[in-house]
Amino acid sequence: MHPTSGTIGPLPVVLVFWILTLGAVALFARSAWRLVRLLRAGVAEPRFDRPLDRLGAVVVHVLGHGRLLTQPYSGLLHLFIFWGFLILTIGTIEHFGHGLFPGFTLPLLHRWPPYRFSQDLFNVLVLIAVGMAIYQRTVTRPARLTLNADGFVILGLIAALMITNLVASGARIAAQPEPGDAALPISSALAALFAGLPLAAQEALYRVAWWSHVLIVLGFLVYIPHSKHLHIITAAPNVYFRSLEPKGQLRPIDIEKALENDLPVGVSKIEQLSWKDLLDLYSCTECGRCQAECPASLSGKELSPKFLILDLKDHLLRDEAARLLGAPRGDTDGSPAPPRRMVGDVIHDQVLWDCVTCRACMDACPVFIEHVPKIVDMRRHLVMEASRIPLEFQKLFDNVEASGNPWRFPRAARADWAQGLGIPTLAERPDAEYLFWVGCAGAYDERNVKVSVALARLLQRAGVSFAILGTEESCTGDPVRRVGNEYLFQLQAQQNVETLTRYGVKKIVTACPHCFNTLGTEYRAFGGHFTVLHHTQLLEQLIAAGRLRPQERLAETLTYHDPCYLGRYHGLYDAPRRVLQAIPGVALTEMERHRERGFCCGAGGGHAFCEERTGRRINHLRVEQALAVRPQRVATACPYCLMMFEDATRAKDVYETLPVADIAELLDRATRPAAEASPHTDGARS
Amino acid sequence: MDIVVCIKQVPDPEIPPSQFKVDEAAKRVVPPPGVQPVISTFDLHAIEAALQLKERHGGKITVLSLGPASVRDALKRAIAMGCDAAVQLDDPAFEGGDSFATAVALAAAIRKLGAFDLVLTGRQASDWDSGQVPSALAELLGIPGAVPVQKIELRDGTLYVERVTEDGYQPIEMPLPAVLGISNEINQPRYPTLKGIMAAGKAQIPVWSAADLGLTPDQVGERGRRVILTRLYVPVRESRCEFIEAETPQEAGEKLALRLREARLI
Numbered sequence: 001m002h003p004t005s006g007t008i009g010p011l012p013v014v015l016v017f018w019i020l021t022l023g024a025v026a027l028f029a030r031s032a033w034r035l036v037r038l039l040r041a042g043v044a045e046p047r048f049d050r051p052l053d054r055l056g057a058v059v060v061h062v063l064g065h066g067r068l069l070t071q072p073y074s075g076l077l078h079l080f081i082f083w084g085f086l087i088l089t090i091g092t093i094e095h096f097g098h099g100l101f102p103g104f105t106l107p108l109l110h111r112w113p114p115y116r117f118s119q120d121l122f123n124v125l126v127l128i129a130v131g132m133a134i135y136q137r138t139v140t141r142p143a144r145l146t147l148n149a150d151g152f153v154i155l156g157l158i159a160a161l162m163i164t165n166l167v168a169s170g171a172r173i174a175a176q177p178e179p180g181d182a183a184l185p186i187s188s189a190l191a192a193l194f195a196g197l198p199l200a201a202q203e204a205l206y207r208v209a210w211w212s213h214v215l216i217v218l219g220f221l222v223y224i225p226h227s228k229h230l231h232i233i234t235a236a237p238n239v240y241f242r243s244l245e246p247k248g249q250l251r252p253i254d255i256e257k258a259l260e261n262d263l264p265v266g267v268s269k270i271e272q273l274s275w276k277d278l279l280d281l282y283s284c285t286e287c288g289r290c291q292a293e294c295p296a297s298l299s300g301k302e303l304s305p306k307f308l309i310l311d312l313k314d315h316l317l318r319d320e321a322a323r324l325l326g327a328p329r330g331d332t333d334g335s336p337a338p339p340r341r342m343v344g345d346v347i348h349d350q351v352l353w354d355c356v357t358c359r360a361c362m363d364a365c366p367v368f369i370e371h372v373p374k375i376v377d378m379r380r381h382l383v384m385e386a387s388r389i390p391l392e393f394q395k396l397f398d399n400v401e402a403s404g405n406p407w408r409f410p411r412a413a414r415a416d417w418a419q420g421l422g423i424p425t426l427a428e429r430p431d432a433e434y435l436f437w438v439g440c441a442g443a444y445d446e447r448n449v450k451v452s453v454a455l456a457r458l459l460q461r462a463g464v465s466f467a468i469l470g471t472e473e474s475c476t477g478d479p480v481r482r483v484g485n486e487y488l489f490q491l492q493a494q495q496n497v498e499t500l501t502r503y504g505v506k507k508i509v510t511a512c513p514h515c516f517n518t519l520g521t522e523y524r525a526f527g528g529h530f531t532v533l534h535h536t537q538l539l540e541q542l543i544a545a546g547r548l549r550p551q552e553r554l555a556e557t558l559t560y561h562d563p564c565y566l567g568r569y570h571g572l573y574d575a576p577r578r579v580l581q582a583i584p585g586v587a588l589t590e591m592e593r594h595r596e597r598g599f600c601c602g603a604g605g606g607h608a609f610c611e612e613r614t615g616r617r618i619n620h621l622r623v624e625q626a627l628a629v630r631p632q633r634v635a636t637a638c639p640y641c642l643m644m645f646e647d648a649t650r651a652k653d654v655y656e657t658l659p660v661a662d663i664a665e666l667l668d669r670a671t672r673p674a675a676e677a678s679p680h681t682d683g684a685r686s
Numbered sequence: 687m688d689i690v691v692c693i694k695q696v697p698d699p700e701i702p703p704s705q706f707k708v709d710e711a712a713k714r715v716v717p718p719p720g721v722q723p724v725i726s727t728f729d730l731h732a733i734e735a736a737l738q739l740k741e742r743h744g745g746k747i748t749v750l751s752l753g754p755a756s757v758r759d760a761l762k763r764a765i766a767m768g769c770d771a772a773v774q775l776d777d778p779a780f781e782g783g784d785s786f787a788t789a790v791a792l793a794a795a796i797r798k799l800g801a802f803d804l805v806l807t808g809r810q811a812s813d814w815d816s817g818q819v820p821s822a823l824a825e826l827l828g829i830p831g832a833v834p835v836q837k838i839e840l841r842d843g844t845l846y847v848e849r850v851t852e853d854g855y856q857p858i859e860m861p862l863p864a865v866l867g868i869s870n871e872i873n874q875p876r877y878p879t880l881k882g883i884m885a886a887g888k889a890q891i892p893v894w895s896a897a898d899l900g901l902t903p904d905q906v907g908e909r910g911r912r913v914i915l916t917r918l919y920v921p922v923r924e925s926r927c928e929f930i931e932a933e934t935p936q937e938a939g940e941k942l943a944l945r946l947r948e949a950r951l952i
Contacts, residue, residue, distance in 0.1 A: 385880065391874060399700075
């Protein structure tokens with residue numbers, strides 16, 4: 001009994017099988033080669049360093065499903081299917097070997113009971129997983145999944161593969177038992193079912209099931225490159241080639257070189273993305289985890305990180321493939337439709353402006369797709385090449401350029417907040433250990449000046465030697481960079497690095513996570529190498545060293561809001577919480593979205609300086625999330641989060657009942673000398 | 687269509703009022719320290735209008751500004767936005783002029799530039815708000831003018847413009863060349879592209895003196911003034927706040943309307 005014995009008309013069946021197999025492999029190879037050639041149309045990007053780190057992530061996140069398992073139900077079902085594919089592929093090799101070379105069996109493995117058992121076991125586990133997946137797609141229906149035929153076609157094919165495999169195996173045992181079949185309990189059970197059939201029927205069943213199985217495998221092979229299941233091939237390389245750069249560092253552009261050589265300074269065409277960006281597009285599985293975490297999507301904006309990637313993929317494969325591969329366009333009616341512009345038609349301008357650069361999408365993506373850098377690259381095109389810029393962002397640029405801060409307060413007033421507080425400038429005290437980088441919000445915004453004052457008092461109380469730059473400080477350029485004005489950012493960066501270097505600054509402390517990121521991470525590319533601490537880090541150290549002793553009780557339930565540029569960008573989740581817990585009486589309660597899953601306040605990516613006109617306001621959503629855990633106060637550690645929260649508590653009429661404070665204000669209150677303890681010196685509202 | 691745009695550099699109008707100071711004795715505005723002057727807002731709209739006309743009809747845009755070395759930044763910004771050339775008018779004789787004296791110098795410079803189809807200015811400058819220059823230019827150049835303009839179209843070689851009025855607009859047809867004072871309703875000024883900024887950095891901007899324009903010192907600046915400034919001061923604004931008390935929003939609305947009617951405001 002052999003599945004490819006006999007003839008069909010004049011042709012030996014084995015020859016037919018050879019033709020089918022080679023044909024499917026050829027079709028697959030042709031599609032795959034086309035995808036590789038398209039990938040090579042992207043610009044170069046070095047992603048070949050640190051192979052061990054890269055392999056490590058493949059082990060954790062591909063083999064181990066690290067990120068997928070953060071959602072246990074779909075993570076587990078995918079784990080079954082993934083490992084099922086790996087294990088069952090060995091069986092598939094044996095099937096094809098058997099069919100192509102009659103008499104072939106896998107050496108060593110074929111009769112090894114654990115191997116045979118694994119085939120039976122995973123057939124069943126995958127079937128269970130397919131059932132779970134169908135249940136998820138039809139009953140629980142999470143919003144992140146788009147209901148489409150592709151998903152069901154694939155699930156159906158996978159189920160058919162498992163069933164045909166089991167039936168073939170069962171029929172074979174019924175017709176022709178072998179020693180060692182005891183290692184196939186499921187197949188043996190099926191064999192018992194088929195035992196009553198005549199031998200010819202058992203053999204026919206075997207042949208039908210075997211052929212169905214291999215034909216589905218071949219069909220799968222042809223179908224994969226054209227479906228979202230391309231990720232089966234691209235996901236592992238995409239995880240391997242993921243970015244190992246510091247998270248908060250956007251790609252710098254050599255502007256002078258770009259202009260001299262007439263190179264783009266932003267991305268407006270698909271081939272201006274890097275090959276890794278294009279690999280990202282191939283790797284998207286449409287799981288929608290990005291969208292389920294995206295504050296823009298969740299507040300009803302046009303941006304969905306999932307559709308951003310899918311629209312780009314579609315644009316690459318449908319609109320641009322012919323051009324990139326050098327073939328003439330297929331239009332025969334003589335009037336080719338104008339090509340769709342990538343930025344504007346495929347990806348609407350508003351989609352790009354909707355992003356708050358919070359990075360939630362990137363941290364949720366199981367295959368490490370990088371959404372935010374693509375968005376900023378396309379914003380760079382809108383700002384520096386196309387000049388299609390929302391008015392509020394133009395104003396932001398003009399303000400930063402004219403006054404070194406986003407609101408156009410006079411440069412001369414930058415140190416007014418520090419008057420009478422005994423805070424020296426670096427010019428007055430060049431040997432200070434720390435530079436206290438105040439930031440625009442800390443220097444000018446009435447609410448955040450209170451935070452600056454509280455932090456300065458804490459540093460004085462702990463005996464830290466520090467000074468400020470005073471009027472020589474200027475916006476780090478973070479908001480303009482993230483909006484896409486790389487040119488203005490670089491002007492600010494060069495000027496600030498020059499000032500900091502002139503004073504020989506080594507250590508910086510700041511209360512602003514955006515300044516913290518820019519000074520510590522992004523200025524390196526501009527020759528600025530400083531040790532930069534966020535104030536929560538320094539305060540934690542000062543408490544641990546006993547230089548700050550929180551004594552005054554704050555008997556309150558607090559919830560802490562993770563600023564994106566502190567948490568997701570720098571992994572600083574514990575320092576702020578430890579500072580809060582050092583205050584006697586404080587009870588911490590966590591919002592549903594916290595730490596790695598923290599939810600942006602709505603201010604990132606330049607959004608502190610523009611209105612939200614579509615859907616709901618992100619800061620309102622966040623305040624509702626806070627209210628849901630009934631805290632007595634919200635603590636945060638970012639000036640923009642503070643502003644966004646207070647705007648939202650005012651709008652929602654809970655300003656009086658849900659006070660919001662920076663951690664420095666709470667610690668200042670808790671460490672003040674007993675004599676000072678009166679409401680008038682209380683930085684935070686009580 | 688060749689266009690000349692006249693722009694003025696003014697103290698940043700966005701600074702807080704507390705920073706704005708005048709020297710009453712000298713009858714001069716004291717420039718706030720550390721604040722960069724900017725292009726007057728309406729003039730940005732004039733530049734944008736010129737750029738849009740050029741995009742539609744082709745031609746060359748030349749920008750003129752009268753003032754000290756700092757106006758070169760304003761002229762560079764105009765080039766960065768997309769204008770083709772710029773000329774700075776600078777001479778000690780130009781100092782202390784009023785709108786008319788400035789218009790005399792600008793008109794001479796426009797003549798020196800040669801043939802043109804349109805002269806655009808802002809409807810008024812955001813420092814003195816006089817709004818005299820566009821009309822004076824039309825008069826001095828002997829061509830028609832319209833201020834304030836919210837729409838410009840070229841229809842078969844004739845100019846169609848809409849003049850903003852208090853309760854709407856006035857459609858006007860006029861021949862070319864003409865002078866138009868542009869109002870903010872017309873467009874949204876663009877932000878310069880990076881290429882534009884770099885082009886502006888390399889641009890050569892000539893400086894023309896009174897002599898270059900064939901003007902004598904008594905025609906321009908202080909000596910060419912027709913307006914006499916008698917006093918310069920920051921007015922004290924008084925405001926009074928009155929609360930309308932009511933049980934319901936409806937009632938509050940009615941009371942507010944009555945109160946406004948009493949005050950003859952509606």
